[in-house]
Amino acid sequence: MSLSLPGNLKISIGLPILIIIRVFWQYNLVYISIGEDFITYRPAAPIRSSVSILFKEITSVSYKYNKVVINYINNISNKQYTVNIPLSVMEDAEKEKLLSTLHIILKDKEI
Known part of the structure; x- marks a missing residue:
């Protein structure tokens, strides 16, 4: 359908579709935030x-x-x-930060 459209209209329709796909893909990535405690x-599933x-x-x-399996008891x-x-x-940097933090802080709870 987009091939039958004029050149300028292809860009005005195609670019927003690519941006929406990129935002949806980035939203589905795993997000880890590590604080002091x-x-x-x-998780990747948006639900x-x-x-x-x-x-x-x-x-x-x-x-x-x-994968890393964490067992915890909610207080x-x-x-x-x-x-x-x-x-x-x-991403590699995020993975390294998570693994090094877990090794340093939780070394007595590793199985």
């Missing part, structure tokens, strides 16, 4: 909400092929949860 994880985990709530950390609800953080979709 917490980790905030926003699921972000999870903030205090370092003192974490009971164990295990490293599997291309408010006293329920145990598991978070799987995929490393394959993360």
Whole structure:
């Protein structure tokens, strides 16, 4: 359909479509924020909400092929949860920061 349109109209329709695709793709990336005493994880699925985990709530950390598994107990609800953080979709700098922080702060809770 876009091939039958004049040249200027192709750009005015095609460019916004590419921008929308880029924004949607970037929104679906895994987002990790590391603070002084917490980790905030926003999964790739846009339906699921972000999870903030205090370092003192974490009971164990295990490293599997291309993912980090964090088990923690929420202090408010006293329920145990598991978070799987995929490393394959993360950027290298963000991945290194996450892994080094977990190795340094949670070395006694690693499995």
